[in-house]
Amino acid sequence: MKTKLLMAGLAVALPFLLSSCGSSSKDAPVTKAAVTTPGVLVEDAWVRATVGSKDTSMTAAFMSLTNPGTTDVSLTSATSPVAGMVQIHEMAMQDGKMVMQEKAGGIKVPAGSHAHLAPSGDHVMLMGLKQALKPGDEVPITLKFSDGTTHDLTVPVKAFTEEEEHYHPSTTPSTTP
Numbered sequence: 001m002k003t004k005l006l007m008a009g010l011a012v013a014l015p016f017l018l019s020s021c022g023s024s025s026k027d028a029p030v031t032k033a034a035v036t037t038p039g040v041l042v043e044d045a046w047v048r049a050t051v052g053s054k055d056t057s058m059t060a061a062f063m064s065l066t067n068p069g070t071t072d073v074s075l076t077s078a079t080s081p082v083a084g085m086v087q088i089h090e091m092a093m094q095d096g097k098m099v100m101q102e103k104a105g106g107i108k109v110p111a112g113s114h115a116h117l118a119p120s121g122d123h124v125m126l127m128g129l130k131q132a133l134k135p136g137d138e139v140p141i142t143l144k145f146s147d148g149t150t151h152d153l154t155v156p157v158k159a160f161t162e163e164e165e166h167y168h169p170s171t172t173p174s175t176t177p
Contacts, residue, residue, distance in 0.1 A: 040066065040075070049137075051135075056133075062124075063155075072108055074109065075144075078144065080140060090102075
């Protein structure tokens with residue numbers, strides 16, 4: 001009885017075993033392992049404190065974005081529960097003055113390269129703040145990219161006073177000696 005069961009098992013298994021031994025690489029389909037590259041990497045993110053500034057209703061977030069992939073990706077939008085509105089901004093020359101404006105198309109992060117969001121340059125603008133932000137606070141921000149990925153961040157608030165006129169323009173023209 002045991003011999004009959006063994007023979008029946010071999011009869012069923014033998015064709016499968018032999019078929020896998022006889023195929024050549026020309027006959028078998030070539031498959032490549034799926035390679036996944038991480039999305040944009042976010043580093044050194046921080047938000048400018050509003051405590052002590054003239055206008056505590058808005059501020060900016062800065063960071064470094066690195067794209068290890070082979071396709072350009074853009075930072076297209078952002079959200080934060082501490083702000084009524086969040087936009088992607090740039091500093092641009094307009095009528096002989098530097099002005100802050102929404103950046104059409106977002107901030108491009110080239111394939112295999114990086115983009116820096118910094119004071120006096122591209123940044124994430126938080127407007128209609130629901131509270132003043134002081135150094136040591138943390139701000140939740142969600143970044144959205146053109147490839148469909150998102151990053152949920154908790155960003156530290158840091159003191160920053162240089163270049164304040166770019167984020168809170170004064171109505172009085174300044175004169176330089």
